[in-house]
Amino acid sequence: MGGRKSHHDRDKGKGRAQASKKNVRGFARGHGAHHRHRAGKEAPRQIGTGRDRTTEGTRDRQLMRMHDDELQDLSNAERNASAGYSIEELGEAQSFGAKMEGTVAAGIVVEVRKGNFLTLMRSAPDLVSDPGAQWKEGDILRTFVRGTLQQFDLGLSSLVTPGDEIEVIVPPSQGEKELYQTSLHAILTRVLPRRSEFRRLHPSGRAIQTLAANVDRVVIVASTAEPDFRPGFVDRVLVCAAASALPASLVLNKIDLGIKDSDEELLNVYRGLNIPVYKISVTDALAPSGDFQTLRASLENHRTLLTGHSGVGKSSLLRALAPELSTDIVRTGEVSTQTGKGTHTTTHARLFKLDLGGGRTAELVDTPGVREFTPADTDRQNLWAWFPEIAKLNGQCAFGDCTHTIEKNCAVLAAVERGEIHPRRHQSYVRIYQTLPM
Numbered sequence: 001m002g003g004r005k006s007h008h009d010r011d012k013g014k015g016r017a018q019a020s021k022k023n024v025r026g027f028a029r030g031h032g033a034h035h036r037h038r039a040g041k042e043a044p045r046q047i048g049t050g051r052d053r054t055t056e057g058t059r060d061r062q063l064m065r066m067h068d069d070e071l072q073d074l075s076n077a078e079r080n081a082s083a084g085y086s087i088e089e090l091g092e093a094q095s096f097g098a099k100m101e102g103t104v105a106a107g108i109v110v111e112v113r114k115g116n117f118l119t120l121m122r123s124a125p126d127l128v129s130d131p132g133a134q135w136k137e138g139d140i141l142r143t144f145v146r147g148t149l150q151q152f153d154l155g156l157s158s159l160v161t162p163g164d165e166i167e168v169i170v171p172p173s174q175g176e177k178e179l180y181q182t183s184l185h186a187i188l189t190r191v192l193p194r195r196s197e198f199r200r201l202h203p204s205g206r207a208i209q210t211l212a213a214n215v216d217r218v219v220i221v222a223s224t225a226e227p228d229f230r231p232g233f234v235d236r237v238l239v240c241a242a243a244s245a246l247p248a249s250l251v252l253n254k255i256d257l258g259i260k261d262s263d264e265e266l267l268n269v270y271r272g273l274n275i276p277v278y279k280i281s282v283t284d285a286l287a288p289s290g291d292f293q294t295l296r297a298s299l300e301n302h303r304t305l306l307t308g309h310s311g312v313g314k315s316s317l318l319r320a321l322a323p324e325l326s327t328d329i330v331r332t333g334e335v336s337t338q339t340g341k342g343t344h345t346t347t348h349a350r351l352f353k354l355d356l357g358g359g360r361t362a363e364l365v366d367t368p369g370v371r372e373f374t375p376a377d378t379d380r381q382n383l384w385a386w387f388p389e390i391a392k393l394n395g396q397c398a399f400g401d402c403t404h405t406i407e408k409n410c411a412v413l414a415a416v417e418r419g420e421i422h423p424r425r426h427q428s429y430v431r432i433y434q435t436l437p438m
Contacts, residue, residue, distance in 0.1 A: 221308035235428035249276035310369025
């Protein structure tokens with residue numbers, strides 16, 4: 001074995017040799033050596049060990065050491081006195097955080113965007129305590145959701161919707177208004193209970209999407225052509241409105257393009273169901289007269305939701321009702337020449353306040369054009385109740401669980417054959433039935 005050293009021994013010995021080397025000044029190498037020695041002298045400062053620390057300059061809180069059982073016998077005032085705090089100091093500390101948080105105010109959601117939403121401020125701050133407020137009643141502030149409220153946002157449907165009445169906090173800001181106009185914002189703290197809501201099942205089928213809250217009525221906008229009149233969509237919205245206990249009406253736009261006899265027949269069916277029907281055209285001289293003025297008067301002192309397919313003229317109708325609205329806010333589009341369907345011009349639902357003249361006002365919620373609409377507040381067992389012509393035949397079928405689709409001795413199918421129920425209305429019922437959950 002000849003006394004030969006292994007690689008491990010040679011490396012180990014080499015390491016010991018290197019550790020014992022000294023630098024050219026004669027001092028041992030190592031981390032922090034340049035702090036401990038400098039040219040043979042002591043370092044300008046010693047390494048902190050904590051031994052020489054003092055309590056000089058620290059705040060004396062006059063804390064008393066007591067056992068837990070002794071603290072339980074003391075009142076709150078005695079505990080505060082033992083800690084060296086006065087009641088006045090505790091009161092100031094309690095209100096300090098609220099003052100730093102901001103000004104509590106109320107508002108209405110006017111538009112929901114990705115990551116935030118816009119709020120119409122309803123109450124101004126106390127100008128006595130907040131003379132430098134950067135906002136006033138009637139301003140629109142960008143609002144954010146924070147804290148535990150974020151867990152209620154499903155991603156598919158927002159926590160708030162246009163028409164929601166909310167409470168917010170506006171953080172304090174300083175400086176000129178022009179410099180802070182874009183950065184001024186509010187923070188959502190509470191959503192007040194809704195008196196009504198208009199909802200649909202999200203196209204993904206995984207969530208319920210609320211299109212508007214606290215609305216009084218629903219107006220379905222359709223067109224005679226470009227795109228063609230689609231009664232199936234109208235029937236779906238009518239079912240949703242009835243399930244939400246909201247009255248609905250139908251606006252048939254673009255009558256200057258002509259109305260088909262089959263469509264006119266359906267309009268008479270809707271009138272027979274006590275559904276108001278307005279035939280208008282917002283692109284010619286017919287707009288200021290006839291049904292347009294009747295529709296305009298029906299909107300007074302109400303919050304109305306406008307819904308319909310893309311391209312039927314919702315935005316044009318809104319512009320005709322409120323010419324004072326900017327074209328940057330309300331854009332209009334044309335029908336695609338390739339698909340024959342409308343193009344999206346409204347990307348987010350938005351609440352507008354209209355001036356009808358003479359001190360009369362109205363509120364409209366303009367929604368994006370939708371192509372899929374599945375009612376959210378009903379199911380297959382209850383769908384019949386939202387079709388008045390089918391509901392009046394309830395209990396007359398041979399089977400108690402009749403679906404009114406294919407069964408024999410069905411009173412509804414018999415009424416369709418006799419012409420008492422329009423075939424296209426029953427067709428809408430069957431199609432909605434097939435898309436609803438069990």
